[in-house]
Amino acid sequence: MDPARRRPSVRPATGPVVSRALQIFEAFGPQHTSLTLTDLARRAGLPLSTVHRLAAELVAWGALERDAAGRYNVGLRLWEVAALAPRGQGLRERALPYLEDLSQVTQENVQLAVREGSELVFVERIAGSRAVPVHTRVGGRFALSATGVGLVLLAHAPREVQQEILSTTIERFTPHTITDPQVLFRMLADVRTNGFAVSDRQVTVDALSVAAPIRDRHNAVIAAVSLVVRYGSFSPHALSPLVRSSARAISRALAASD
Amino acid sequence: MDPARRRPSVRPATGPVVSRALQIFEAFGPQHTSLTLTDLARRAGLPLSTVHRLAAELVAWGALERDAAGRYNVGLRLWEVAALAPRGQGLRERALPYLEDLSQVTQENVQLAVREGSELVFVERIAGSRAVPVHTRVGGRFALSATGVGLVLLAHAPREVQQEILSTTIERFTPHTITDPQVLFRMLADVRTNGFAVSDRQVTVDALSVAAPIRDRHNAVIAAVSLVVRYGSFSPHALSPLVRSSARAISRALAASD
DNA sequence: TCGGGTCTTTCCGTATTACGGAAACGGTCG
DNA sequence: CGACCGTTTCCGTAATACGGAAAGACCCGA
Numbered sequence: 064m065d066p067a068r069r070r071p072s073v074r075p076a077t078g079p080v081v082s083r084a085l086q087i088f089e090a091f092g093p094q095h096t097s098l099t100l101t102d103l104a105r106r107a108g109l110p111l112s113t114v115h116r117l118a119a120e121l122v123a124w125g126a127l128e129r130d131a132a133g134r135y136n137v138g139l140r141l142w143e144v145a146a147l148a149p150r151g152q153g154l155r156e157r158a159l160p161y162l163e164d165l166s167q168v169t170q171e172n173v174q175l176a177v178r179e180g181s182e183l184v185f186v187e188r189i190a191g192s193r194a195v196p197v198h199t200r201v202g203g204r205f206a207l208s209a210t211g212v213g214l215v216l217l218a219h220a221p222r223e224v225q226q227e228i229l230s231t232t233i234e235r236f237t238p239h240t241i242t243d244p245q246v247l248f249r250m251l252a253d254v255r256t257n258g259f260a261v262s263d264r265q266v267t268v269d270a271l272s273v274a275a276p277i278r279d280r281h282n283a284v285i286a287a288v289s290l291v292v293r294y295g296s297f298s299p300h301a302l303s304p305l306v307r308s309s310a311r312a313i314s315r316a317l318a319a320s321d
Numbered sequence: 322m323d324p325a326r327r328r329p330s331v332r333p334a335t336g337p338v339v340s341r342a343l344q345i346f347e348a349f350g351p352q353h354t355s356l357t358l359t360d361l362a363r364r365a366g367l368p369l370s371t372v373h374r375l376a377a378e379l380v381a382w383g384a385l386e387r388d389a390a391g392r393y394n395v396g397l398r399l400w401e402v403a404a405l406a407p408r409g410q411g412l413r414e415r416a417l418p419y420l421e422d423l424s425q426v427t428q429e430n431v432q433l434a435v436r437e438g439s440e441l442v443f444v445e446r447i448a449g450s451r452a453v454p455v456h457t458r459v460g461g462r463f464a465l466s467a468t469g470v471g472l473v474l475l476a477h478a479p480r481e482v483q484q485e486i487l488s489t490t491i492e493r494f495t496p497h498t499i500t501d502p503q504v505l506f507r508m509l510a511d512v513r514t515n516g517f518a519v520s521d522r523q524v525t526v527d528a529l530s531v532a533a534p535i536r537d538r539h540n541a542v543i544a545a546v547s548l549v550v551r552y553g554s555f556s557p558h559a560l561s562p563l564v565r566s567s568a569r570a571i572s573r574a575l576a577a578s579d
Numbered sequence: 580t581c582g583g584g585t586c587t588t589t590c591c592g593t594a595t596t597a598c599g600g601a602a603a604c605g606g607t608c609g
Numbered sequence: 610c611g612a613c614c615g616t617t618t619c620c621g622t623a624a625t626a627c628g629g630a631a632a633g634a635c636c637c638g639a
Contacts, residue, residue, distance in 0.1 A: 079596070080338040080626065081378040088402045096405045101586055112628050115588070120339040125437070128408070131539075133587080137402060139437050142409030144346045144395060146460025147354045150386070151400030156459070179383070179397050201414070202404025281389075337625070338597065359615055370599050373617070391616080 083109060084117050087127075088137075093200060097134045150177050154286055155187045157320055158277070158313045162189055165290065165309050172197050172291040174272075176212040179204070181224050183213050186286070195270045195293045208233050208247065209240055211274030212287040214260035218251040219276060219284035225251065239264040259307055260287075261299045269294050273302040275310035280318040288313065341367060342375050345385075346395075351458060355392045408435050412544055413445045415578055416535070416571045420447055423548065423567050427560075430455050430549040432530075434470040437462070439482050441471050444544070453528045453551045466491050466505065467498055469532030470545040472518035476509040477534060477542035483509065497522040517565055518545075519557045527552050531560040533568035538576040546571065 090098060090106035098106065104114040118135060121127040125140025146152045158175055166173045166189040174197075175187040182204045190197070199205070207213040207220070208228055217225060229244040241247050254260040259275045266272075274289035288310050290302050348356060348364035356364065362372040376393060379385040383398025404410045416433055424431045424447040432455075433445040440462045448455070457463070465471040465478070466486055475483060487502040499505050512518040517533045524530075532547035546568050548560050 079378055081342050081375060082382065083626095084339050084342065085379075085382045085384065088399075091402055091405050093405070096407055096411065099586070100588095110628050111587085112589090112630095113626085116626080116628090117339060120337055121343075124340065124343045126343065137406040137409075139406055139408045139435065139442060141346075141399070142403040142406040143437075143442060143460050143462075144349055145400040145403030146458075147349050147351070148395040148397055148400040149354055150397045151395075152460065153354065177397065179401075184397060184401060200404075202401050202410065204401075341597095357615070358617095368599050369616085370601095370618090371597085374597080374599090 080117075083107075083113065084121065087114060087117060087121065091137055093203065097130065097136050099134055103135055150285070151186060154317075157316050158286075158288070159187065161309050161313050161316070162187060162288065165189075165288070165305070166191060169290060169292075169305070170194065171297075174199060174210075174212055174274075174289045174291060175286060176205075176210075176216065176289075177286045178207065178216040178220055178224075181207060181227055183207055183210070183216055183287075195267075195291060197267075197270065197291050206234055209236055209262060209265045211260050211262040211272035211289040211291070214250065214254055214262060215274045215276050215287035215289075216284070218254035218260065236266050237264055237268045239268070241265060257303075259303045261303075263299075264294050271297075271299065273299050273306050275303070275307040277310050277317070278314045285317075286313075338375075341365075341371065342379065345372060345375060345379065349395055351461065355388065355394050357392055361393055408543070409444060412575075415574055416544075416546070417445065419567050419571045419574070420445060420546065423447075423546070423563070424449060427548060427550075427563070428452065429555075432457060432468075432470055432532075432547045432549060433544060434463075434468075434474065434547075435544045436465065436474040436478060436482075439465060439485055441465055441468070441474055441545075453525075453549060455525075455528065455549050464492055467494055467520060467523045469518050469520040469530030469547040469549070472508065472512055472520060473532045473534050473545035473547075474542070476512035476518065494524050495522055495526050497526070499523060515561075517561045519561075521557075522552050529555075529557065531557050531564050533561070533565040535568050535575070536572045543575075544571075 086107045086109060087103060090103050095106065100115060100118065101111065103118065104111045107114060118127060122129060125138045128136045128138040130136060154177065155175065162173045162175060169191065170193060171191040172194045173189040174185060176183045176185050185199045185201055185203050185205070188199045188201055205213065207217040217228065229248060233242040233244070233247065235242050241250065259273060262272045264271060270291055271294045272289045272291040274287045276284040277286040277288060279285045288306060290306055292302070344365045344367060345361060348361050353364065358373060358376065359369065361376060362369045365372060376385060380387060383396045386394045386396040388394060412435065413433065420431045420433060427449065428451060429449040430452045431447040432443060434441045434443050443457045443459055443461050446457045446459055463471065465475040475486065487506060491500040491502070491505065493500050499508065517531060520530045522529060528549055529552045530547045530549040532545045534542040535544040535546060537543045546564060548564050550560070
């Protein structure tokens with residue numbers, strides 16, 4: 064009746080509902096595990112009432128949880144289904160015994176990673192008792208171009224991914240980081256022929272890592288293991304047989320377990 | 322034009338889109354980590370074309386992945402965000418060192434679990450080298466009424482949850498499983514006063530477990546740890562101080578790490 | 580106690596996005 | 610080659626999602 068009260072058509076919209084719901088997941092991050100509704104909306108780039116509505120559905124199912132203060136957290140139910148991810152928990156569980164052996168024998172840092180697009184995701188990390196501190200987090204991402212595991216994964220990645228990375232400016236972490244695409248390209252070829260990769264102080268000036276590929280039953284590279292040691296404590300040549308044989312053991316275990 | 326060709330209104334629909342997408346997640350399970358589109362639809366109880374459409378969106382984001390054969394799997398991206406779940410990976414990571422100590426010292430099975438509704442979810446499990454085989458899976462569910470961790474979680478659960486479980490038929494696993502609500506109710510009171518729970522051959526005839534509560538900074542019970550040993554190898558009284566002190570250490574660690 | 584600020588929840592008229600049967604497509608096996 | 614089983618595409622209809630605005634909660638500091 065009152066034309067001024069008439070709501071004016073309301074309808075920018077943006078895309079499929081599911082994608083908006085997934086944007087909500089993206090709002091969470093290592094530094095942001097607990098968010099207010101307002102933060103959630105801001106970080107997801109969605110209107111407040113939209114997030115309010117969608118988040119309520121996610122909470123009802125258990126994909127999100129609200130704590131005593133009403134803040135939103137990633138829910139246990141989501142964690143449960145994620146535990147079924149073959150490249151996540153699945154891989155982690157099957158590889159773990161071998162990673163532990165590696166850790167026991169060397170007392171150094173052990174890492175397990177897979178490629179996701181043009182980055183890597185750490186699937187497991189065992190911190191050696193008296194090892195160089197490494198700042199990796201399980202579930203965390205990192206560039207493919209610098210670490211041992213990254214070089215292995217990149218060396219066996221599809222052409223497009225290599226191209227993409229070689230044609231963009233390569234991030235530098237230390238003076239030793241290789242940033243020349245030419246040099247990196249040749250290094251990838253070496254990784255393929257040698258069956259292992261060495262990252263010599265490319266991430267931090269005091270660490271060196273040696274990594275080897277893990278393959279599935281069709282011989283495709285699906286993951287990589289590495290040992291990360293203090294620079295100078297071990298030579299790459301001393302470590303590579305160890306890492307390679309562990310990688311092969313894991314590959315075999317994966318092929319065996321259906 | 323041709324009335325016979327006119328599509329007949331098509332529109333049962335069922336509910337919010339997001340909930341349908343979440344039903345797709347529910348289709349996955351320990352025995353079903355890799356599913357065809359048809360299986361996915363059948364197990365989710367949704368029409369094929371609906372699942373096809375929604376799954377495509379989930380794949381695009383990375384919540385699901387398709388393998389070489391086109392089968393659907395839980396995606397790494399989902400696992401990444403799930404790694405931010407405070408009651409999942411968050412708890413697991415902080416508790417792990419203490420669980421490992423427990424494992425090292427006893428060489429027995431160690432379990433960490435939280436309550437989700439009227440069941441428990443295992444957040445971590447360390448298999449002792451020469452310990453009784455236990456069939457628990459990280460991310461797996463179990464009844465609250467039988468295990469050590471379950472009794473602890475149930476003893477400190479809200480009234481409604483206790484009522485619900487005590488009023489339903491309690492599942493029996495062995496001749497020693499307590500199924501009498503009266504007895505169980507008294508046992509829960511003991512658990513609260515003693516600060517630990519004992520499950521004496523209630524799940525399998527050869528195993529006994531002793532569990533203690535993990536508390537948050539407000540003293541609320543949020544998880545439980547347990548040692549699972551072969552029946553007869555240890556007395557509960559020998560184990561309870563160990564388990565309780567570990568539980569307290571974990572509680573303290575949680576309170577400290579903001 | 581009050582006023583201002585911030586965050587959360589509810590409301591509701593509109594139309595965009597989702598729906599899903601059916602038919603075409605594709606691969607595999609005997 | 611034909612039958613079978615799973616996947617993908619199509620598209621007319623309408624149910625579900627949209628989101629600005631206003632009302633509620635809550636928390637401080639004065």
